[in-house]
Amino acid sequence: MSSNAPDPTSGPPSSAAPDPALRRAEAARDAVAEAVAGTLDRLATMERTAGAEVEADLRAAGRLMARHTHRQLAANLTLVQGLMAARSLPAMLQLQQDFLRRQMDWALRDWDLARAQALDLLAEGRRAAGGEPDPAPPSAVEPKAGPPETGPPKTPETPPPDPHPA
Structure with a gap:
C-alpha cells in the first residue's frame, strides 16, 4: 500500500x-x-405453537363432525327401522315424537357446548388483548357429544301383530 491510511485488518x-x-x-x-x-x-416458537394448536383444533373439529354425523345417521336409521316395524299409526307417531325429542335434546346440548366454547374463546382473546398470561391449558380430553343412539328402536309396547291382516 502506498497510502498513509492504516491497514483495516x-x-x-x-x-x-x-x-x-x-x-x-x-x-x-x-x-x-x-x-x-x-x-x-x-x-x-409462537409460530410453531400456533400451528400445532390450529392442527389440533382442526383434528378435534373433524372428530366432532364425524361423531355428529354418525349419531345423526344412527338416529335416522333407528327411526326408519322403527317405523317399518310399527304396526299402528299411534306407534309410528310415538316413534316420531321420541325421535324429535332426542333431536331437540341433542340440539340444546350442542348449543350449550358451542356457547361455552365461544365464551371461552372470547375470554381468551380478551386476556391476550389485555396482555394477561394464558391460564393453564385445558385437559386434552374434549367433551364428548354423547354416544350415538343405536340398537333396537324405542317403541311403546308394540301391540301383537294383527291376526287378520287386510
Whole structure:
C-alpha cells in the first residue's frame, strides 16, 4: 500500500486505548443484535405453537363432525327401522315424537357446548388483548357429544301383530 491510511485488518495500535464512544456503540449494537435474535426465536416458537394448536383444533373439529354425523345417521336409521316395524299409526307417531325429542335434546346440548366454547374463546382473546398470561391449558380430553343412539328402536309396547291382516 502506498497510502498513509492504516491497514483495516491490522486493528487499532496496541498502545492506543479504545475509544469509549466506540465501545458503547459496539455494546449497543451487540445488545440490539441479541434482542432481535431473542425476538425472532420467540416469534418462531409462537409460530410453531400456533400451528400445532390450529392442527389440533382442526383434528378435534373433524372428530366432532364425524361423531355428529354418525349419531345423526344412527338416529335416522333407528327411526326408519322403527317405523317399518310399527304396526299402528299411534306407534309410528310415538316413534316420531321420541325421535324429535332426542333431536331437540341433542340440539340444546350442542348449543350449550358451542356457547361455552365461544365464551371461552372470547375470554381468551380478551386476556391476550389485555396482555394477561394464558391460564393453564385445558385437559386434552374434549367433551364428548354423547354416544350415538343405536340398537333396537324405542317403541311403546308394540301391540301383537294383527291376526287378520287386510
